[in-house]
Amino acid sequence: MNVQTPLNLLYPRVTEAFENAHMLPSEAYIDPDWYAREKAGIFGNAWVVVGRAEQIPNAGDYFTCHVTGQCVLLARGEDGQVRAFSPSCRHRGALIAEGEGNKRAFVCPYHRWTYGLDGSLIGAPGMDGHPNFDKADFPLAGISCAVWQGFIFINLSDTPSSLEDDLADLGPIVEPYRLGDMRLARTKTYTIKANWKSYIDNSIEAYHVASVHARSLQPVAPMSAWQCEPHEHFYLQWAEFAGTLGVLKGEEGFPPMPGFSLDQPARHILVTLLPNTVLTMTVDAIWWITLLPLDVNTSTLVVNHAFPVGTRERPDYEAIAERYFRRFDVVSQEDIEITEIQQRGITHGRRIPGLYQEQERLVHAFAGYVLRTLDRSGA
Amino acid sequence: MNVQTPLNLLYPRVTEAFENAHMLPSEAYIDPDWYAREKAGIFGNAWVVVGRAEQIPNAGDYFTCHVTGQCVLLARGEDGQVRAFSPSCRHRGALIAEGEGNKRAFVCPYHRWTYGLDGSLIGAPGMDGHPNFDKADFPLAGISCAVWQGFIFINLSDTPSSLEDDLADLGPIVEPYRLGDMRLARTKTYTIKANWKSYIDNSIEAYHVASVHARSLQPVAPMSAWQCEPHEHFYLQWAEFAGTLGVLKGEEGFPPMPGFSLDQPARHILVTLLPNTVLTMTVDAIWWITLLPLDVNTSTLVVNHAFPVGTRERPDYEAIAERYFRRFDVVSQEDIEITEIQQRGITHGRRIPGLYQEQERLVHAFAGYVLRTLDRSGA
Amino acid sequence: MNVQTPLNLLYPRVTEAFENAHMLPSEAYIDPDWYAREKAGIFGNAWVVVGRAEQIPNAGDYFTCHVTGQCVLLARGEDGQVRAFSPSCRHRGALIAEGEGNKRAFVCPYHRWTYGLDGSLIGAPGMDGHPNFDKADFPLAGISCAVWQGFIFINLSDTPSSLEDDLADLGPIVEPYRLGDMRLARTKTYTIKANWKSYIDNSIEAYHVASVHARSLQPVAPMSAWQCEPHEHFYLQWAEFAGTLGVLKGEEGFPPMPGFSLDQPARHILVTLLPNTVLTMTVDAIWWITLLPLDVNTSTLVVNHAFPVGTRERPDYEAIAERYFRRFDVVSQEDIEITEIQQRGITHGRRIPGLYQEQERLVHAFAGYVLRTLDRSGA
Numbered sequence A, B, C: 001m002n003v004q005t006p007l008n009l010l011y012p013r014v015t016e017a018f019e020n021a022h023m024l025p026s027e028a029y030i031d032p033d034w035y036a037r038e039k040a041g042i043f044g045n046a047w048v049v050v051g052r053a054e055q056i057p058n059a060g061d062y063f064t065c066h067v068t069g070q071c072v073l074l075a076r077g078e079d080g081q082v083r084a085f086s087p088s089c090r091h092r093g094a095l096i097a098e099g100e101g102n103k104r105a106f107v108c109p110y111h112r113w114t115y116g117l118d119g120s121l122i123g124a125p126g127m128d129g130h131p132n133f134d135k136a137d138f139p140l141a142g143i144s145c146a147v148w149q150g151f152i153f154i155n156l157s158d159t160p161s162s163l164e165d166d167l168a169d170l171g172p173i174v175e176p177y178r179l180g181d182m183r184l185a186r187t188k189t190y191t192i193k194a195n196w197k198s199y200i201d202n203s204i205e206a207y208h209v210a211s212v213h214a215r216s217l218q219p220v221a222p223m224s225a226w227q228c229e230p231h232e233h234f235y236l237q238w239a240e241f242a243g244t245l246g247v248l249k250g251e252e253g254f255p256p257m258p259g260f261s262l263d264q265p266a267r268h269i270l271v272t273l274l275p276n277t278v279l280t281m282t283v284d285a286i287w288w289i290t291l292l293p294l295d296v297n298t299s300t301l302v303v304n305h306a307f308p309v310g311t312r313e314r315p316d317y318e319a320i321a322e323r324y325f326r327r328f329d330v331v332s333q334e335d336i337e338i339t340e341i342q343q344r345g346i347t348h349g350r351r352i353p354g355l356y357q358e359q360e361r362l363v364h365a366f367a368g369y370v371l372r373t374l375d376r377s378g379a
């Protein structure tokens, strides 16, 4: 692939008006070179959700995660600030932290160089006599990090955009769901044999619900009622109906949050936080999926559920929360299967990208976002 | 590898006369770039045996197969015709069929676009209002397909040669075996760690029989009696002796077909259908192996046995058929082991291709076929 | 990577004086292209230890090994000479030997071409009538081979240096350990997820002992006492103290060799035989590790223990030898874990190579050796 040719010129019909637009070419889903461009041009500049602030409430709490092969350490400092680092020792590069826990400092297991919670090097055994060595020159490499409504985002770019600005218009929209008062309840990870965009495509169109989720999601809500609206940094999908999106038909969930009722129509919202997270907000819970590519045709799907603060203290918490998890597992299994069937079809088939159906307006927007972001990044 | 340099110039001794000819260079068996050329230049233009017409006798019967990464759907139409398609949905590319079965139409599992048995798009939910959409523009991509003597062949080229012409001279030769009256009895698949050509090389020379098959095949037939003859699109090997090639020495098979006897010398024939199938015809059965490369050093070996129509109805069918299968399994296991030892030797050794032994005339012909086909294809 | 750019110019600080020197860049440990250069430029020219002469004491004794993908056959001839060959048959390339054993000749399993213990082709069935064939033209490809102090080395280069010259200065240094009188006791192989150089780096610095081996090696010897000295073809590390390096603290080993005592301070020596072997000599035993890369981030670690001739005949041999093996297993497990943690840190982290600690002088020397050897080789 010639990295100089703008994709917009190679595939001009992708960004045409909806009725004339063609889908992304098959290469976008199966070509390792295309993925290499996305890794640099999309994931190298994007704000990516990696967790919740309440996961690390105290000074010294930390966890690690991976974003397109980069390991990132998130830690809360003595000053209460959440920071992100590359956990590679500045001596010979060993990992100074894996998993999660609480530490007063990060001690490298190889030769005991020691880093503070703010990433500064505070100990380096036997380096005192070195004529050119100054600890101040060897902090952990920092990674941009921001917290929005309790969500921790990282950005691998050295010159990231402002997350606050990017999501400024979203604040009022999600206000009724009091996201800052949510508490993480479960994180579950799946490895899927599909391109990360296939699962995003799937999440931003309701066209597939009647067939793929005929017995799971379709009975819960009248899918034809969904509306959508693309913004620059996020997409909205919403529908108004009475009930919760969180449990399967006929099951009882937690009571709705203040301001919501199960009997009155309420607005249920899916927010796609570009490029790779889809957050669902319903009357009694939220959950969000994040797609993290491993290679062009393998991805990690991470799903997180959160309930309003205090929910976990309920005596019936375990039994009822399980219904939300099971509902998600049933529906996501259907989506995983169909996206893997799609991946096989694109990989082993002769596909000529065609036209969109009316309910695929966000798939069209997302295809344009991918092309424009790659072209703009120069990747 | 410079794709502009004709291989014939790089390896001039491969195509010299038999007594001076050198074997194919090691690259032909271990270099991923060489395999990429074969995938395009040989398998992209070849007629490849993928099954038997009697596998799908009725309208709506279908099966799928893979040829060098391409999935192919074979289906019999209402008009009795066997057709081949790429089973990738013209909407977002999902596989519309896998495995085998009988269907009235192929319904995509993602959004229910529906294709007739002739590949035409006959349903596309919710696309009616689209100003630019016409179902006639979105049939399944067709793949060339032909039936010869009951064998189904496909050809991935857009401009395939005529299979009938290619095999015109072969018809009279195989006539005594009434191939059209054969019925598929068993299909078995092995994954071998060897280049596909290694197993073809093995199948077209009798030089190895005395050592590799000393206790299995060698006692069945006087291997020195074999003769061979290369044609443009197929190779012949034959020997005349009394008995069957189908079971191990001392075992009893099915009665010979009309026109054959176990007591009288008969002609036993191996036909290599270039590039990747070797069909054996003996007095009471036929079987054919097909080599389908997965990558340069991994291949799928598919073996099919067929017996004359009516054989399966015999009360002793299971017991006797099992002898044919076991005989093949014993012999092929020996060939798989030796080709894998050869693959390891070529991969990890310093090999300088040398001269052929008298019984390797078809290996020489096949090496020339590979070089000439690649050069001609421009791959 | 541009193969024309000298690495010394790309990374000028690697070869600066110790106090100013930077470590090798991360690419050296994770970039497949860098490894491809090492495979050709370092392993393609190096003398590599592959075994001991006493493993194949008699004519016809042989074993095979792999060095960066090349299979090598070592065999002792009728004349008592140890020779090395590429065990790929000169006919169609099958492996003529795997594993170890004793043979009068090597018979290819495919068509029975037969090679003498000196590699000459002595039989080729059915080739007699070939007008252009002369057995003398088809010996096994020879590989350079030398024996030094009982160690068998091979060199994949066509124009190898003189091993005797390379190690001339080492002879007097190792003389007290009577290496020629050692007898191989155990060979054990580990696959590690780390670059081969990481484990060499680990073996040539004592900086990590206090942390990584706090409870295993640290109590055995005062690590601060170690001194080191780089030579062109080998490195020396040594310390003088009473006791053995061979067993864990508190365990009893074999009696010391003549000339050594457990009560008197003795010199314990580690010799790094560049590029990939580290030999440890203590008062009662020797052992050596060899790193054989499989790819840029996967290596085989082979460890061999040897004891003085006669030790194996002791009635308490099994029980005591087991202590040496266990001691090594404990310590090497700690080193494997830390080098794998280092590999993950370099692979998934943002590492900026920094300055060395005083005890890492040989790591600095080794980094310079790698760069200079690659540049000199033109690989």
Ligand code: FES
Pocket (backbone or CB within 6 Å): A089, A090, A091, A092, A093, A094, A108, A109, A110, A111, A112, A113
């Ligand atoms: S690698 Fe971290 S202290 Fe040495």
Ligand code: FES
Pocket (backbone or CB within 6 Å): B089, B090, B091, B092, B093, B094, B108, B109, B110, B111, B112, B113
């Ligand atoms: S992918 Fe087949 S109908 Fe949508």
Ligand code: FES
Pocket (backbone or CB within 6 Å): C089, C090, C091, C092, C093, C094, C108, C109, C110, C111, C112, C113
């Ligand atoms: S490959 Fe060794 S004898 Fe034929």
